[in-house]
Amino acid sequence: MKKILALTCSLLFCLQCFAKQNLDDAIIAISNDITAKCAQNEILAILDFSTQTEEMSSYINSQLISTISENSSLRIVTRQHMDKIEKELKFQSSGLVSDSTALSIGERLGAHSIVFGSLEELDNKYMLQVRMLDVEHGAYSLFKTYEISRSAKTEQLLHHAATIYKSSLGLIAEVNKNSISMVAPAAGISFDYSIFRKLSIGIKTLVSYDVFEKENSILAVEPLVFIRWYVVSPSGEPSAGLFIEGQGGPELLFVNSAVKTSPTAGLSLGFRMTLQSFYFEPSIRGGYPYLFGAGINAGFRF
Numbered sequence: 001m002k003k004i005l006a007l008t009c010s011l012l013f014c015l016q017c018f019a020k021q022n023l024d025d026a027i028i029a030i031s032n033d034i035t036a037k038c039a040q041n042e043i044l045a046i047l048d049f050s051t052q053t054e055e056m057s058s059y060i061n062s063q064l065i066s067t068i069s070e071n072s073s074l075r076i077v078t079r080q081h082m083d084k085i086e087k088e089l090k091f092q093s094s095g096l097v098s099d100s101t102a103l104s105i106g107e108r109l110g111a112h113s114i115v116f117g118s119l120e121e122l123d124n125k126y127m128l129q130v131r132m133l134d135v136e137h138g139a140y141s142l143f144k145t146y147e148i149s150r151s152a153k154t155e156q157l158l159h160h161a162a163t164i165y166k167s168s169l170g171l172i173a174e175v176n177k178n179s180i181s182m183v184a185p186a187a188g189i190s191f192d193y194s195i196f197r198k199l200s201i202g203i204k205t206l207v208s209y210d211v212f213e214k215e216n217s218i219l220a221v222e223p224l225v226f227i228r229w230y231v232v233s234p235s236g237e238p239s240a241g242l243f244i245e246g247q248g249g250p251e252l253l254f255v256n257s258a259v260k261t262s263p264t265a266g267l268s269l270g271f272r273m274t275l276q277s278f279y280f281e282p283s284i285r286g287g288y289p290y291l292f293g294a295g296i297n298a299g300f301r302f
Contacts, residue, residue, distance in 0.1 A: 206222040
């Protein structure tokens, strides 16, 4: 059991490290990259980022200005300074800022560097491209793309009506230690309901058959209730990603014509992957009296 707990902690740590950064973390990273490229007291102009909505553009702009101002000595050109020039050049009408337009704005504002960029959606995540031009030399001092995960904040700022699937129904295939000498194949059905974004409750039933026992016919039936906590969701989607699950219930053991009962309880670690209304989740579990199990659960969400 100690080995299972150690493996669980290691997986949690690794997934937290490799999960895509959220919008605010990306803005902090952008701020650090920008300040590292600039000299002290340099004048920096930050233009609106091209995004799908004014709310997202405004949020990125204001948070970036705030973060840079708090953590550096850079002098930032404010919104009021740029309004007149932006209207004259009408660069917002195209949705994107060209390099020549950015340089022209920077020269008029007396800025040493000018920052601009765009946000695009790609493969269930967002790519924020950031460009910083050195006004004097007309060359890039920063050209980098930051990967951002979906979250409630990004979807709200982009006016996306998130489709939240609260219920799931699926079939389970598993091997476990409901066997005297080897492992037993098992099959079952599960249903769960999401109370909150990260918390679900549900029921499942597993039936295991000891195919390696030759002298007796041994069948184990596990009707279980469970509660599941989603630790981290790389995609930002509710009820998805890495989860820990506590489960318990009776175990009915049919040995020939005799029936024995035993309480069963344990923990499960798994990862739910989603594709619109479908899901697929591999998992491992440990507990009493089955000791361990490993399997997959696949089905649909509604």
